[in-house]
Amino acid sequence: MTESPRSASTLSLSARLAGGLVVLLVVGGVVLSLATFAYGRAAAREAFDRLLVGAASSIAASVSVIEGAAVVDLPVSAFELLALAPEDRIAYQVRGVDGAVLTGYADLPQPPAARLVTSGPVYYDAPFTGEPARFIRLTRRFAERDLSGTIEVIVGQTLRERNxxxxxxxxxxxxxxxxxxxxxxxxxxxVVRSALRPLDELALALAARDPQDLTEISTAVPREVASLVGAVNGFMGRLERQFDAMRNLISDSAHQLRTPVAALRAQADLATQETDPDRRDRLIGRIHDRSVSLGRLLDQMLSRALVIHRIDSARREAVDLRDIALDIVEAGDHKLIAPGAEVRLEIGETPVIVLGDPLSLGEAAKNLFRNALAHGRAPIVLGADVKGAQARLWVQDAGPGPSAAVRAQFGDRFVRSAAADGRSAGLGLSIADSVARAFGGHLALEDSAEGFRVAIALPRSGER
Known part of the structure; x- marks a missing residue:
């Protein structure tokens, strides 16, 4: 079941862009959030670690030796520094050279043994009264007569403020x-809506057009949209040619068939009323000749409509013109069209390759061949060859060729009215000319000592 245009539509470009940006920002936001939290924690840790090292340094500097014993006079400045984090609990401990606690908490966690190898400040994390806390261990070396050894200062702080x-x-x-x-x-x-505004203007211009108006779109559009407009113009051009082919077929049918059909009807009426056998036989012969000519005319008209349709729709492929010439001769249609006429085929061993539609090229060559059989003089020669950069599919007869009047109207669909005798000398040439032009070539009319030649000259292709 075919979907309606509304149900088959997709999200707008603005919605797609907005959705893509939202997804990008969400993913980027998650990554940046993690990075920001990591940076915030690092910055807060560095700031509060400086408070710890300041307090520990003040406490270590306050240790003095009196009568061979270490005495700690806790400085107020150390606690003022730690008081900058009012929500945090603080802890401290000072150990003498013998490891005994001089002041502070006796059960503070000690730094890992692996970190004691350094002589500088040692930072470590450990719980304090059930809360995570940050500690610093700082040492001061004494080398006096009454006291020699290392004093150890530990200061800790919970993590509420830094978090x-x-x-x-x-x-x-x-x-x-x-x-x-x-x-x-x-x-x-x-920005996207502003950039896409020319597309809305283009859509309005197309909607306002008359259904019969298939001329090219001349609305100014940005360079990025020009390819779309070019494709639409190309599509409308192909559609216009298809419409022209249908209009021409209808017009030609009405114009070219009315008189022959009327003549056939009149002659048939006369034949039914004629009592003289000889005159009735002559009328029947005329009816037969008219029917044959009318059938040939119909065949050419339908052939032209088919060729014009395929020119825009058929896929081009590598075609050897020798095969087309050979197929036409082997089909043997000339034995029915012109019994007894001498027909020859001239093709060489060199491939004659072009890019085109085999059916269209075959129809064009058949029409030239039938024209030569109907209007030319035997022998009729059909061949294919290469001349310079051109590949040629040609038909030649031994006659002088079309009259000057026919050549002057070269390319017209009808040179002589079919209403006159049921025959058209120019439709076959028109078909061949249309096919040649569609594939980048032309139709060449040539006179020589051997007779008259019509050639479909096309650009040669290197494909084999």
């Missing part, structure tokens, strides 16, 4: 990304 800062950084970045993405989608839709 809040990381989320704030990420959310601010994502909010800017969302606003920017929405603006990009809106701007892209507006």
């Amino acid at each position: 809040a800062l990381a989320e704030d950084i990420a959310l601010n970045a994502l909010m800017g990304l969302a606003i920017g993405g929405a603006a990009v989608v809106l701007l892209a839709v507006l």
Whole structure:
């Protein structure tokens, strides 16, 4: 079942672009969100780690040696630094050179043993009172007479404030990304609609046309749409030629068949009323001759309509003109059209290749061959050869060729009215000329000592 145009339609270009941008922004947003959260966490960690190292350094600097013992005088500045994160809980511990806790929490988690190889600050994560926390271990070396060894300072802080800062950084970045993405989608839709406006104008121009108007579209369009307009113009040109072929067929049928049919009817009426056998036989002979001529005329008219239809619709392929000439002679139609007429075939061993439609070329050659049989003088020669860059399919007879009046009207569909004698000398030439022009060639009329030759000259193809 054929779908209606509405059900067969697809999403508009604007919707496709908007959908594609939304998908792109969503995927990109997810990636950027992960990257933003990672950056926020790194930035927050670096900022709060500086608070830890500042507090630990202040505490380590406050350790002094009095009478051979390490004494800690906790500085207020250290706790002021840590107080910059009011929502976090803090912990500290100071150990003497013998490992005993001098002040602070006695059960703080210790850094992993693998990190103790460095002499600088050591950062590590560990739980503190059931919450994740960040710690720093800092050492101070004493080498005095009364005290020699390393004092260890550990300062820790929970992660509430730094997690809040990381989320704030990420959310601010994502909010800017969302606003920017929405603006990009809106701007892209507006740009696409503006860019596609010529297509709407083209559609309106086509809708406003008369159904019989198949002339080329002259509406100014962007360069990207020009190929579409060219394809539409080419399609309408082919449609116009098809319509012309149908109009010509109807017109020719009405014009060329009315008189012969009327003459046949009149002669048939006379034959039915004639009592003299001899005169009745002559009338019957005329009716037969008229019928044969009328059949030939109908055959040529239908052949011309078929050829014009196939010129635009048939796929072009490599054709050897020698095969067409051979098929026409082997068909033996000349034995019925002109019994006893001498017919010869002249083809060589060199292929005569062109790009065209075998049926159209065959119809054109048949019409030339039948014209020669009907109007020419035997012997009739049918051949194919190569002359320069042209491949030629030709028919030759021993007569002088058409009259000057016929040649002056070369290419017209009818040279003599079929109403006069039921015959048309120009329709066959018109068919051959149409086929030759359709495939980039021409029809050549040549006089020589051997007689008159009509050749369909086409560009030669290198295909084998």
